Amino acid sequence: MIYKVLKKQNNSEMCFVCGIHNESGLNTSYYELENNQLIGVFKGHDVHQSYPERMHGGIVTALLDETIGRAVQTLDENIWGVTVEITVRFVKPVPLDQVLYTVGYVTNMRSRMFEGEGYVCNTDKEILATAKAKYFIQHVDKIVSDIDFVREQWIYVDDAKDSEVKSFDLPK
Ligand SMILES: CCCCCCCCCCCC(=O)SCCNC(=O)CCNC(=O)[C@H](O)C(C)(C)COP(=O)(O)OP(=O)(O)OC[C@H]1O[C@@H](n2cnc3c(N)ncnc32)[C@H](O)[C@@H]1OP(=O)(O)O
Numbered sequence: 001m002i003y004k005v006l007k008k009q010n011n012s013e014m015c016f017v018c019g020i021h022n023e024s025g026l027n028t029s030y031y032e033l034e035n036n037q038l039i040g041v042f043k044g045h046d047v048h049q050s051y052p053e054r055m056h057g058g059i060v061t062a063l064l065d066e067t068i069g070r071a072v073q074t075l076d077e078n079i080w081g082v083t084v085e086i087t088v089r090f091v092k093p094v095p096l097d098q099v100l101y102t103v104g105y106v107t108n109m110r111s112r113m114f115e116g117e118g119y120v121c122n123t124d125k126e127i128l129a130t131a132k133a134k135y136f137i138q139h140v141d142k143i144v145s146d147i148d149f150v151r152e153q154w155i156y157v158d159d160a161k162d163s164e165v166k167s168f169d170l171p172k
Pocket residue numbers: 012015018065066067069070080081082083084085134136
């Protein structure tokens with residue numbers, strides 16, 4: 001299925017998954033899609049490996065955690081959460097040095113918690129890992145208390161290549 005991009009989400013300064021200045025991180029770019037799903041585009045490198053040529057499962061988990069957690073902002077950009085539970089199924093090895101997608105969406109929204117699901121796939125639409133996760137909703141000033149995170153470290157990155165990113169072909 002092909003889904004149109006509605007909006008690019010911000011990046012952070014130093015988050016392992018989306019931090020633009022985290023040199024060991026994945027530098028993931030996130031786009032909100034027309035079906036309320038969120039897609040992250042990333043590429044792993046040798047610093048992210050477990051066995052040679054495959055991404056570490058903990059890093060795959062971090063990707064899915066962040067992607068599902070961010071997906072809530074496709075519904076309301078002022079909702080922030082912290083993860084309380086995540087379950088991951090590693091379906092196939094996640095390769096390094098190739099562009100891959102991580103997709104997340106909310107499945108259940110309540111007043112203090114939300115739940116969601118997600119997956120990692122390759123550009124041939126093969127699913128490599130899936131996850132379900134649960135988040136506790138908190139005000140961003142409570143999650144990050146010593147700085148104004150949104151004002152100081154939540155950054156819109158206007159990458160030249162973004163204007164070419166108009167849609168994604170996904171498995172579901
Ligand atoms: C930078 C880029 C950003 C990018 C954008 C954002 C993307 C986010 C994705 C990444 C997020 C992370 O990795 S966050 C990092 C990992 N996660 C964390 O650090 C969370 C650490 N845990 C905590 O801070 C705490 O446990 C809290 C805040 C979640 C809850 O503590 P608390 O406030 O003391 O409250 P507590 O009484 O324990 O629980 C409150 C209620 O929630 C329920 N509850 C608690 N845990 C669970 C649970 N697993 N499953 C069911 N229910 C639960 C309790 O039963 C209780 O219900 P009742 O009895 O009141 O009914």
